[in-house]
Amino acid sequence: MLFALLGLHAALAVGAPPLARRWGRGVFLACALAPGAMSVYAAVQAPAVLAGEEIRTTLAWAPSLGVTGDLRLDAFGLLMVALVSGIGTLVFVYAFGYFSAPRADLGKFAATLTAFAGSMLGLVLADNLLFLFVFWELTSITSYLLIGFEDRKAEARDAAMQALLTTGIGGLALLGGLVIIGEAAGTYSLSAVLADPPTGGAVPAGLVLCLLGAFTKSAQVPFHTWLPGAMAAPTPVSAYLHSATMVKAGIYLVARFAPAFASEPGWRPLVITVGIATMLVGAWRALRQHDLKLLLAYGTVSQLGFLMVLFGVGTPKATFAGAALLLAHGIFKAALFMIVGIVDHEAHTRDLRQLSGLRRAMPATFAVAAVTAASMAGLPPLLGFISKEAAFEALVRGGVGPLGMLALIGAVVGSVLTFAYSARFVWGAFGHKRGETGLVGPAVHAPPWYFLAPVLVLGALTLVLGLVPAPADPLVNQGAVSLDPAWSPEALALWHGVTMALWLSVVVVGAGAALFAARRTVERVQALVPALPGAKEAYESSVRGVLWTAKRLTAVMQNGSLPIYLSVITVTVVVLPGAALLAGNGMPELPALAAHPMQVAVAALVIIAGLGAARSRRRFSAVLLLGAVGYGVAVLFVIQGAPDLALTQLLVETLTIVIFVLVLRHLPARFDTARVSFSRPLRAAIAVGVGVFVFAFALVAGGARTADPVSDEYLARSLSEAQGRNVVNVILVDFRSLDTLGEIVVLVVAALGITALVSATRAVGDRPPLDGPSASDRGDAASPEADEQEAAAPRAGAREPGR
Secondary structure, three states, rough: OOHHHHHHHHHHHHHHHHHHHHHHHHHHHOOHHHHHHHHHHHHHHHHHHHHHOOEEEEEEEHHHHHHHEEEEEEHHHHHHHHHHHHHHHHHHHHHHHHHHOOOOOOHHHHHHHHEEEEHHHHHHHEEEEHHHHHHHHHHHHHHHHHHHOOOOHHHHHHHHHHHHHHHHHHHHHHHHHHHHHHHHHHOOOOHHHOOOOOOOOOOOHHHHHHHHHHHHHHOOOOOHHHHHHHHHOOOHHHHHHHHHHHHHHHHHHHHHHHHHHHHOOOHHHHHHHHHHHHHHHHHHHOOOEHHHHHHHHHHHHHHHHHHHHHHOOOOOOHHHHHHHHHHHHHHHHHHHHHHHHHHHHHHHEEEOOOEEOEEEEEHHHHHHHHHHHHHHHOOOOOOHHHHHHHHHHHHHOOOOHHHHHHHHHHHHHHHHHHHHHHHHHHHHHOOOOOOOOOOOOOOOOOOHHHHHHHHHHHHHHHHHHHOOOOOHHHHHHHHHHOOOOOOOOOOOOOOOOOHHHHHHHHHHHHHHHHHHHHHHHHHHHHOOOOOOOOHHHHHHHHHHHHHHHHHHHHHHHHHOOHHHHHHHHHHHHHHHHHHHHHOOOOOOOOOOOOOOOHHHHHHHHHHHHHHHHHOOOOOOHHHHHHHHHHHHHHHHHHHOHHHHHHHHHHHHHEEEEEEEEHHHHHOOOOOOOOOOOOOOHHHHHHHHHHHHHHHHHHHHHHOOOOOOHHHHHHHHHHHHHHOOHHHHHHHHHHHHHHHHHHHHHHHHHHHHHHHHHHHHHHHHHHHOOOOOOOHHHHHHHOOOHHHHHHOOOOOOOOOOOOO
8 A cells, every 4th residue: 555655646746747737736736635645544544553563565676686665654654654745735735825826837846746745755664775765866856856946047956956966975875874784784674674783894884874864865064055055946845845855854864773873883973963063053044044934944954953963862762852843843844934935925025124014914824923933932832842842851861971961052052043033033024123114014915715724734733732732642652662662652741840841941932032132233243253164165166176177087088089098998907907906816827838839939920010010100001910910810829729710810800901901091091190209108108008917817817717617518518419520610600609690790780880981981082172182182092202291291170080
């Protein structure tokens, strides 16, 4: 059933464009069927799953490689499904109201958004590390398409590329980490790895790579800059991405891994440090934003840091607090982004400096905004307050040494900033700004009911679950138990008595209110802080550096010079396999240099002919000398007692010479004589290096054989099975007949190509020249004197063939 529901997402993604052409924006309601069906299914299965059962299903994907598509729905998966599909359904309904004007690309947008929802759903259900990685990357690709949806805007294209590059680099790191952990555990089953986590060896390195992937995906410092840039996407995407989907992927991974791996060296210092830094940087920057959407975006960065700390600590209490905050954040952040979309839709601006008095124009929207922002700030009696109390309580209890105190201080300071920017959001969007004129205010119309309905649902949820948290209690507690079986469930409650967590909440509210009251002073202080190079500047510098390096390398490696291309290829052949050759077990025992004096004489002739070919300045002479080399090798075969090979070599050399002669008729008679001062010794060095490497490789390869040669079997079976005494012929015709057929086809195709090339060259050469025939056009018919003059003449224009 789980695969069927994923298939429903895929089917609606494919069918969205034609549905949009018929139904217009109604396509969003049709696509809402996919997350809606998943929500209904999860609700039906919830009693059993919360009782401890797990729903599993498997699809054989690449069984020969041990890769299967395993899906598992446990209690924490149920919590994630509630966010992904529950909020997803509301986002699709919201998109129906958001896109009020007809657009030709609504089908593409709905299709991508549905695929995005399905990708995130697959990610939280996957029980195979490689399967999880596939959905991980699908979320990156679909988010790239959604962020860059307004592709005519350079801002949208740049933001989409930044998101793809940042999360893509993290994805590669994650793949390396998952492979290391999977190999160390002996299985790629996520549940099996977490039940019996591997330790030692390369596992710490694998965990760091996994954390790197999680940090990039969940916009942790210093990879956080892509998330505010993603505000270029339409608001339904922002609401979905920031609350329930891609940015939660890294949090989800850390939540799964932390109970099993948090005690590994380096895990807690790394996660807590990065999480606290992210929380403080995001909250501080949220205080200086004038765009409501950017304010919330940096607020998301801050909250993701808070979640990273809670789940990364890895203690049962912190895991429980993380699950509670995960649910609360998904609800209030989705609602707040939707509210920004409504404000922008009705007032045509998101700049809080241009808004005033919307509270009276949109009272219902203001009420929901006040409730959800209060939940984000951690005020009672809302779900955000309960989750923040649980977080403070978990950090107060500690259990992780000085790092726990650092996490507690950072969380309190970050919560103070969170309170301040939450109040700034409500004041900026709906407050009355006295003494300022020309602002957008009471004339704004209230949104239609279907546009506001999803926001009302989310606002009601954060209020009701705050007053009566019992409905959310099993989801959060059992979700924590499925992550860490050591957790003993305790009820979510609005009141726990006068505890340290409550006093910390009082401090947060008091300091946050004071910070908001002094907002103008804070703005002046922020303006005085010098603008230091940050992560965004580092990203832009990195991109510029990569592009510059690519251009320089392209200019060197792709300059149109055939000698340079050949030099690069041959040097690569010498350096890479040559290094492996030197690092191997050394040279084997060398065979006798020669078995017959004639071999020495013929070999000497071959060497002389080869040197003559290298020294020759005329192409025709070089070809003849190369042919002499081939014929000399044929003679060596005869001396060695292999007349069949000699005959084959003779035929091949003859055919090669004939083809060369046909081609040479249309090439200049002489090689190019234009040289750079250092080209000759460099070419000689490369040639000597290639020769030495080939010689050494042939010796090592010949001496590296450990099994019986296959030629023995050919010799044994040639007469008995193929009734042939000529083993070479039997191999070509009987044992490897298909290979021979393929080789013949290749030769025929090559011959046809050469024939066409020669014919085309001849046709071009037959055309009357514009300025009379040149020396090169006359080819080998030119006199030696003309060739000398041509070779000595300065070359201009296009390069000659073969240069």
